[in-house]
Structures are given as structure tokens and as C-alpha cells.
Amino acid sequence: MTDNAQQSLSVINVGLASFADTINETGGTAVHVDWRPPAGGDVNVARALAGLVNNERIDSANRTAFENYLTAQPILKGIGRAGDVIPGMGERMILHSGPPINWDNVCGPVYGAIIGAILFEGWADNENTGKELLRSGEVTIAPCHHHATVGPMAGITSPSMPVWMVSDADGGNQAFTNLNEGLGKVLRFGANSPEVIERLRWMQDTLANVLGAAISSSGGIDIKTIMAQALYMGDEVHNRNAASTGLLLKQLVPHALRTGLPADDVAQAIEFISGNDHFFLNVSMAACKSMLDAAHNVPNSSMVTAMARNGVEFGIRVSGCGDQWFTTLAPVVDGLYFPSYSIDDAAPDLGDSAITETAGLGGFAMAAAPAIVQFVGGTPADAIRRSREMQPITIGRNTAFTIPALDFGATAAGIDVRKVVDTGIQPIINTGIAHKDAGVGQIGAGITRAPMACFTQALMKLSETPTG
């Protein structure tokens, strides 16, 4: 018996997966290694990669960058008016998500949201006049990321909008983000109807006041603690924020009640947040931005500090490469579409929210949020598998963010450009999907991957620096 058992087959299969399937079906054990030639078989990239792996100069820079990311302690400090608090934001500037783009090249939902912002600001009272302001250059657009800001989906932030203000506890960097409007017809998905503008006005007048007073009374709210708790409560703090929103609300409400503001304003604000399970998303994004900005600009570091999409291009920034973007066409997401919509209706991947994955959350922490597969597709087992899949392409683990379903293991964090190119494993992203036309809104959600071309470009750039 024992002899027979010992003879049962164990094989490591490299290459054709169907060969391994046959062995498994007949009762043996085969582990399929999805081998691909490093650097996708491109000789120049392979040569660059060879010069960068096991490179102490880069390894050391990555240790510094990763340590800076780990020790960042983003605190929610208040609410400000975007034009007043966001560095370098002009009074006629509109911020958008993703890498830089000209206003006349933007995708449908971004265009819809820009027009919505112009209407909200009262700079024009119709689309044509608004368009003229863009054409004449009287109104300019710029990436959120160029102004210490992040915004989900279109990411549109105009000067009069209220924004969350996040500061590192050590007095380091600041990060900003707009307030989440909820689901359905909302500006960030490109809708700009009167109800959308009216909601933005209420947020500006009432919600911002209540939140600002409550946070001021709290003295600041530790965001990482909320994120860590939420990972034990089914959130991955990108596309699922039900628990984190509740945890934030729990901290804000007692302060809101003692602001002396009219009880009805407070009640309206609390009802709005209670009815919007994505409310925490923007806070999560700003915290991630703050943690990653702490890791940015470490010379020679190959750690990715931003992944962002503008609905046309997907771009990444890398710690050791300064403010340069490495971009390629944004993919269209093959996700779960709402009834009557399909991939043919979808805008390409959009939004700064992939900053959560860049920080080891979102898709990287999907194992924490098995219920999310109902929103983005797959099974709970896939969610766990995907979290584990990200481990080989990251610099380390963030022990501030642990996941019960991974036996309380820490999230994989700090994407290393070299490891992505070497393994061929593309970073995973959980994302919402906007309709390609302006004014429609969200039509689905799904799982996508950061395009490899961004990482090979960054790798080539890193290889230009003489090795030390």
C-alpha cells in the first residue's frame, strides 16, 4: 500500500497547461507553472532587466521607499475649498483623473463631468458656452496627481468643490480628494443633469459644513486604523467600503452632534452618508495617495507610487523616476455589466482609484472582501487567489493591513516594476465601469489589469541610470 502510494506521480509542469490537466485528471499531482519568457521575450527589455535585478542600488532605494510608505500615518484633518487648499490649483482650473490629457481628447464621461463642473461653478449655463471656455484656454484642466489630489472615475474637481484634507501625522505631505456623491447618476461617472449639480451644491453648502465641523472637533481621524478594521469586515476599501463608511460615520457622528449646527443639517448629512456605502472610497484614496507620496522621489527606486487612468490612457509613476508618467492605452474592462449594458457601451478604464491597489489594497486585498465578487465577478476562492498572486510582484507586506482569510497575513504592497516585468504578472485592479458617452453614468464593475507596457517603459527608464 505504502509503496503504491509513494509511486503516485508528482510533476512540475512548465508550459502548456493542458498537459498538467491530463495528469491531474488521471489522479496524479501536477503543479502548473505559467512560465513565460522574462520581459515578454523582448531582448532589449530582457537585457535592461538583467542589469536591474539583484541590484543593491535599487534594492536599497526600494527598502527606503517601502519603509517610508509603511511608516506614513495619514490623518483626516478637515474639509477645505479645493481652490483655496489644493497647491497650485488656479481659480479656473479643473482637475481630472489619470495621466495628463488635452481637454479635446478626453473620453465621454470625463467630458461630461468637466461640463458638469463648469455648470456647477456657474462659469457657463450650457454645454456650448462651457466648451468655448475650454477651447479658448480660459478654463484649463490638469491631472489630480499633479496637485497632490486623487479623484475616483473622472476625478473632476473644480475650485468651489469641498475636498477632504489628509495630512501625514509627522507633518509630511498633504493629500486631497473630493467628496463621494454616491452611485447612479453622479458627476464622477460623467452625468451632469440638474439633479447632479443640485446634489453637488448641497454637498458644498451643507455636507461640507457638517463634516468640516465634526472633523475639526475630533482633532483628526486616523485613516489607517479604519482601513485595517474594515479589512476584517469585508471591505477591500476600493470597490467595497460598506464597513469603512460605517466606521468613519461612527467616529464623526458624536462630534457632528456637538458642532451646534442645525440638527436638520446634521441629520441630512448623516442620512446621505448612511445611504452611500462608497462614501469612504475617496478618503481611502487620499490616504493611499499620502502613503505613496511618502515613498515617491527616492532616487533609483523601482517602486510604483501611482497607477491612474483617464479613460484613454493608463499611466504609472515610479518612485525613482520623478514626475514622469509611463503610459499606454487604457484597457476596456470585461466585467459585470448592469442589465441592458455590455462591454460595447464601456469607456476604457478610468480613475485615480487604482491608487488603492498601488498601496496594497483594493484588488490586492480582495481576500478580505469575498462578497465583492458579486460586484466585480469571480468566486470567493478567486478573491483569495488574486491576493496571493500579487505577492511575487511586490516589495513586501504591510503589517498594518492584515486579512483574516489569509490566516491574518499582511497585504502584498509596494509594486516593483522589475518584478512585474520579470514575472509577467500584471497588477490587478477592482474598478467601476463608466458608460463611454457623457451623461449616462456607471454601467458595471469588474476586475482589470494594469497594462504591461507601462512597466516595461519604466524599466527601460530605470536602466538608463548608470548602475552603482
Add this chain to the structure above:
Amino acid sequence: MTDNAQQSLSVINVGLASFADTINETGGTAVHVDWRPPAGGDVNVARALAGLVNNERIDSANRTAFENYLTAQPILKGIGRAGDVIPGMGERMILHSGPPINWDNVCGPVYGAIIGAILFEGWADNENTGKELLRSGEVTIAPCHHHATVGPMAGITSPSMPVWMVSDADGGNQAFTNLNEGLGKVLRFGANSPEVIERLRWMQDTLANVLGAAISSSGGIDIKTIMAQALYMGDEVHNRNAASTGLLLKQLVPHALRTGLPADDVAQAIEFISGNDHFFLNVSMAACKSMLDAAHNVPNSSMVTAMARNGVEFGIRVSGCGDQWFTTLAPVVDGLYFPSYSIDDAAPDLGDSAITETAGLGGFAMAAAPAIVQFVGGTPADAIRRSREMQPITIGRNTAFTIPALDFGATAAGIDVRKVVDTGIQPIINTGIAHKDAGVGQIGAGITRAPMACFTQALMKLSETPTG
């Protein structure tokens, strides 16, 4: 190759587990079936069991009872004064958890909590005078379960205490439970110091007012929906109630703000709830009591409708056996103890909270709450295994309560006395652990099992009824 693979060993091992271990270690596949003789080898019990399995009279009764449990829709309707709203509760009666017991036989924490309730009511101003009231019979004690009530741990409920009022949506049964005091030195764990009594007074004066007004304004809160959401957010709604507490708070706060009550009272109430992640436990218990009372008193049904412990005895009630309790000595829980405490300090298993397991939640739904293993012991994989282990001893699945980690499978619910005796699988219970002495409080938490003797007694009782 294929031939060798096909020869690898597959064995079903019945009996000695170490035999299966040897096969597994040497590379073969063995499934260990933990076979025990039915009915623990007792001939009388085995004979009774033989007459009750595959018995259409009982199967049919169980279908009715289980359907009644499934369709129950407990609604949180308000807050009342225990003595005014709990049926049959006298003005000098104190309710306790578990099966009936004489006051002079109760365990330390129950005694401590009874004295605390007497001090709280102002019937006496010290322990000795309080004891005299019990000795003389001027103050009587009775099980919560005899008065449509459930209470966690000691379960002590006296007439002036505020209680949650739960009603079935169809106007069926009512259920009651006291308000959760939080952790640490609290009455339900047997503490009765001035701070404990003072907190109870504040709950009576302020908290009850705010909650009562908010629920009244809401028109009633659907508890099953909160429980179902919480199962997607890491709670099993017995020993982990972090998400459910937040969800309840989210529904209550906007109403609380419009009650016209002083803002400071409202803020105090919300702060208290925000600071107590177990606040929802009692609501969960009352909802489970309501669902199971709907299934109670179906003639011939072998469905368990209550499991409860008084710190001396463990008792169950069965749908077809009316108000009879089937009791045996309560086990001491081998759990995770707080620093400086051990199993030697523990009171035996205590509290009505096993009503959650009886309803398919708590230990039965542990797969929903992997983080709970940090509180009660084990690994996240154990939590999933335990939820699956309960499937063979239950009548069916409650599709209102699904669990992502079980691929969105429904919780096993409706414990069948016959199946417990037949399989030897004892129902699992997640529980807190009280110190054996009065006045100390909680010293740990852990996982325990309902004792088999309760189920064999119930089986024998069911077998007395002539089969139809």
C-alpha cells in the same frame, strides 16, 4: 505515467484516525470518517432513534416548524420598561438566563448580577439585605425563556430595566431582551460595583429614551436584514457584532437626531453605542428568540428551539416537547483566557446567547467571521470547517443568511435532535466566559459544545409519543 498515477491510493478510513494519517503521510489519499456507534452505543437510545428516523410524522412536523422559523420576520419595535411589557413578569421578579434554578444554587456571576439588580432597583442597599429578600421569597427569580425574553450571560433583567421589544412582522410573537452594557465590569458577567449600577441608571434614564424615540420615529427596524448584511461584514452576530452594531446605529442616528431630545443626550447615547461593538448582540438574540418561538410547539417536531445555560446546567427545549427543558451539567469552556486567568477561574457555560446558534448563527455561521478566531480561538480554516460540520445535524438552510466564504451558501439551521444523537455531532457554540466568583466579570471567550445528554433525553421524550 498515467498508469502509475491511477494506482495511487484512495481509502475511506472508518475509525482510528492515526491509520488515515499514515496513508496521507505516505502520499495516498484517505478520508477519515469519525465513526461512532449511533446513540453513543446505548441500546435504549438506539432503539428510540430507530423508531424516530425516517419517520414521516416527525419529518412533516419539522418541515412545518422549520418553515415557521424561516418565514418569521422579527422587527425591532421599541423600548419598554421590563415590568410593564414582559408578559407575566411581576414587580418583584428577576429574570435570569438558562433553564430554571433555585436562587441559592446559582453560580457566582448570576448571584452577583441578582444582587446588582436588587441594588439597582433600590430594594436593598447591601448584599445581606438583598439576600434576605431572596431567602424570604419576597423577590423571586425565573428564567428569561419563560417570559419571552433572552439575556446574554447572567441574563439578569429586573422590572425597572429598559428592554428591547421585538415583534414578528405578521403580528405573531413578541420577544424581549435587555440592553447591552459593553465589556469589562458589567452586570451580565456578575459585576455589581457602584460604576455598574450607575451605568445601568444612565441606560435607564438616557439611553432608553433616545433609543425609544428613534425607533418610534423609524416605525420599526427589520433585524434580519441587518443580520444578513453583517454576515457579509465579518460578524456571526453572537460573539462578533462590530458590523451589525454599526448598521443598527446607521439606521437609528438620523431618527435620533429628529426626536427633539437634548443634543447632548443623543450624543451620549451614540457615543455609548459607538464604543460598544457588542451592542447589537442582545438585538440579535431577541430576533433569534422570535424566529425560534415561531417554530416552537409544533407537535412531534424534533427541532431544537432553545439552547440556554444558567452557569450550572445546560438546557434545551424542543418544538414538539412544549415547555419541558432537557438539562445536564453545563461544561466549563476551554477557551482563550485574558491574561492572569485560566480555566480554573471560569464559571461553567452561561447565558441565553446560544439562541443565536439555535437559529443557525453564531458558531453555526462562524465561516462568516474569520476574525473571530482571535477572540474564541482556532484558525479561519477552522471557522469554515465548523460551519460545514453543523450541516448534517440541521433540518435545512436559511437562505436569508448566506456566507461569502461558503460560496454564498446559506447557514445550516434548525437543529434536529435525532440527527445530533445519530451522528454524535454536538452543536457548536461561541461564547464569552465569566469568572466563577461574583463581581469579577468576563475573563475570556471560547468555543464549546452543547452536551449530548440534553439531546438523548429529548429523543427519549419524543419516542414516548406513539408513532403515527
